[in-house]
Amino acid sequence: MTERISVAGSGAVYPVSALCAGVALWWALTALGDIPPFLLPAPDAVVARLAGNPELYLVNALFTLEKVVYGGAIGIGAGIALAAFVAYVPWFRRAVYPYLVTVRVLPKLAIAPLLLIYLGTGMTTAIVFVALITFFPLVLNTAAGLDRTPTAHHDLLRSVDAGPIERILYVDVPYAIPDIFAGLKQSVTLAVVGAVVAEWVVADNGLGFLILMGSENVRPDVMLAALVVLLLVGLALYGIVVLVQRRVHERLGLETLD
Amino acid sequence: MIDLESVGVAFDEFTAVADVDLGIDDGEFVTVVGPSGCGKTTVLRAIGGLQEPTTGRVTIDGRSPSVAQEAGDVGFVFQQHTLLPWKSALENVVFLRKMADKPPDREGARALLETMGLDGFEDARPAALSGGMKQRVAIARAIHLGADVLLMDEPFGELDEITRDELGVEIRSLWRRERKTIVFVTHSVPEAVFLGDRCVVMCDRPGRIEATFDIDLPGPRDTESLGSGAFQEQVAAVRRTLHESYD
Ligand SMILES: Nc1ncnc2c1ncn2[C@@H]1O[C@H](COP(=O)(O)OP(=O)(O)OP(=O)(O)O)[C@@H](O)[C@H]1O
Ligand SMILES: [Mg+2]
Numbered sequence: 001m002t003e004r005i006s007v008a009g010s011g012a013v014y015p016v017s018a019l020c021a022g023v024a025l026w027w028a029l030t031a032l033g034d035i036p037p038f039l040l041p042a043p044d045a046v047v048a049r050l051a052g053n054p055e056l057y058l059v060n061a062l063f064t065l066e067k068v069v070y071g072g073a074i075g076i077g078a079g080i081a082l083a084a085f086v087a088y089v090p091w092f093r094r095a096v097y098p099y100l101v102t103v104r105v106l107p108k109l110a111i112a113p114l115l116l117i118y119l120g121t122g123m124t125t126a127i128v129f130v131a132l133i134t135f136f137p138l139v140l141n142t143a144a145g146l147d148r149t150p151t152a153h154h155d156l157l158r159s160v161d162a163g164p165i166e167r168i169l170y171v172d173v174p175y176a177i178p179d180i181f182a183g184l185k186q187s188v189t190l191a192v193v194g195a196v197v198a199e200w201v202v203a204d205n206g207l208g209f210l211i212l213m214g215s216e217n218v219r220p221d222v223m224l225a226a227l228v229v230l231l232l233v234g235l236a237l238y239g240i241v242v243l244v245q246r247r248v249h250e251r252l253g254l255e256t257l258d
Numbered sequence: 259m260i261d262l263e264s265v266g267v268a269f270d271e272f273t274a275v276a277d278v279d280l281g282i283d284d285g286e287f288v289t290v291v292g293p294s295g296c297g298k299t300t301v302l303r304a305i306g307g308l309q310e311p312t313t314g315r316v317t318i319d320g321r322s323p324s325v326a327q328e329a330g331d332v333g334f335v336f337q338q339h340t341l342l343p344w345k346s347a348l349e350n351v352v353f354l355r356k357m358a359d360k361p362p363d364r365e366g367a368r369a370l371l372e373t374m375g376l377d378g379f380e381d382a383r384p385a386a387l388s389g390g391m392k393q394r395v396a397i398a399r400a401i402h403l404g405a406d407v408l409l410m411d412e413p414f415g416e417l418d419e420i421t422r423d424e425l426g427v428e429i430r431s432l433w434r435r436e437r438k439t440i441v442f443v444t445h446s447v448p449e450a451v452f453l454g455d456r457c458v459v460m461c462d463r464p465g466r467i468e469a470t471f472d473i474d475l476p477g478p479r480d481t482e483s484l485g486s487g488a489f490q491e492q493v494a495a496v497r498r499t500l501h502e503s504y505d
Contacts, residue, residue: 152338155308159334160358160403161327170357174344252344253383 041221049225056210057229063206065233067123067195071130076187078131079138080180086139087146088168100139108133108194112201126198126206133194137186145179146172174252181245188241192234207233259284259319260305260407260439266313267300274300276464278314282441284406287433289454290443291496297465298443299337299411305441306332306409318407326407330358333400333438335410339392341384341399347371347391348380351399358403367402374398374428390421397429401436410442414449423481426452430479447500451492452479459496461503469499 023043029035030042037045050057086093086100112129119125149172157167199208207226214223260282267275275297282288290298303309304316307323318326326332341350351367371380374394384392393413400408414422426449433440444450450457454473461468475488483489 150338150340152336152340153342155303155336156334156340156354157357158308159306159327159332160330160354161324162357166357170353171342174342253385254344 046224049221060207060210061229064195067126067130068191071127072134072191075131075134076138079135080142083139083142086143109197116201121202125202129198130191130194133190134187138183141179141183145176148175184241188237261317264314265311268312273464276466285437287440287455289450290458291450292460296460296462302409302411302443330360331405333403333405333408335396335400335413337412337415343384346381347395351402354399354403370398390417408438408440447496448493459499468503
């Protein structure tokens with residue numbers, strides 16, 4: 001996987017061309033094909049929809065973003081904290097780690113309706129759900145990362161009687177940085193998925209709600225417009241993580257491989 | 259003064275080292291040589307307080323190794339390279355001293371790297387250094403720590419012969435300057451003879467000291483002395499002991 005967020009450089013020529021070709025194909029299909037516009041609106045109709053009522057999409061994008069940011073922050077924070085326990089408390093690791101690994105196969109989306117019953121139809125349900133879904137990639141990646149320090153490095157610190165806090169802060173954490181970012185990238189993607197699913201279940205507001213309404217009223221143009229905004233939100237969040245990762249990796253002299 | 263009194267180390271049922279008695283004076287350069295798996299690393303770790311002996315005891319200047327560790331008196335150079343990949347050569351050297359809670363001395367670290375032939379590479383990260391340079395940094399780090407005792411576990415194990423000889427000469431001159439107590443583990447007999455004032459020969463099953471040689475070489479030790487007759491004789495004598503222990 002190569003990800004070049006910047007459009008500069010010759011590396012962007014191919015993907016940008018592919019995008020243009022895709023949009024052109026879509027447009028040709030609507031213009032030349034025999035598809036009724038209410039089923040598949042032309043690209044320009046979707047743009048017109050966005051331009052016609054920007055507040056609607058902006059306001060709902062902010063609602064979705066709010067869930068992503070609050071839920072994500074809680075999930076990521078809790079994930080890193082639990083990872084530290086898994087990495088440094090042997091009995092805790094033995095008791096909990098097998099379940100953390102097993103729960104991975106559980107489709108977390110299936111929990112959303114349950115949360116609805118426990119937490120009601122408010123913002124809380126969405127935030128808790130996003131937190132839950134972002135939590136797992138961070139725990140597993142971070143715990144693996146904190147384990148990565150070669151034992152000889154631990155011996156080195158022991159030989160000067162350095163304490164566990166120093167060891168964790170100065171050695172284990174830097175070694176875990178690439179894994180933490182791998183977890184963050186998964187989490188940030190899942191956070192958007194989680195927010196949309198929560199909006200379908202709770203049906204209060206946000207881009208997910210907009211898509212749900214569009215579906216009920218058979219308005220593909222509204223749905224596609226909301227999807228485009230959703231894509232931009234997801235890309236922006238992912239882009240932020242990648243940029244921070246580049247910065248941190250640069251400072252640590254690590255290569256950013258993916 | 260390092261003192262090992264009938265030190266034994268067992269891992270579960272397996273006796274790795276048995277009944278090692280060894281006294282090392284301040285400022286002495288002692289080499290330990292023996293076949294792979296005979297317990298050299300285990301003995302070194304016991305001296306440095308990284309491995310608790312199952313029997314017997316180790317003291318460094320009358321203190322237990324863990325007390326010596328606390329005082330920052332134990333400088334380890336490991337066989338595997340243990341430089342932090344995200345820190346520059348200079349930062350790595352400074353780092354260990356900081357971890358030992360000793361007052362920082364960046365200028366001293368810089369000067370030390372220079373005397374070890376690393377000027378111009380202070381700000382390079384380990385990935386940009388050759389194997390020999392990395393070991394030089396690791397040795398500089400142990401010296402900069404200011405420990406009286408340097409414990410080196412096959413520090414040149416992964417280096418080519420030319421670099422090994424070169425670093426050997428450097429270690430000797432460093433030792434003359436700094437007057438540290440050095441315990442140097444190797445599986446190379448010529449290296450053990452060239453470096454040590456005293457060479458401890460170990461055998462396995464169980465790991466123990468087979469013999470101790472006082473190495474007496476005329477003149478200063480440089481690459482010339484590697485070809486001298488006295489050197490060759492000493493090497494042959496140590497080899498004989500090693501092979502005899504297997505008959
Ligand atoms: N932590 C451990 N647990 C179990 N056995 C161990 C452990 N450490 C060392 N041993 C065993 O003790 C013996 C001596 O090991 P040691 O590492 O001291 O040998 P060595 O002389 O340093 O060998 P080499 O030259 O290959 O480094 C070996 O048989 C090894 O398998
Ligand atoms: Mg060894």
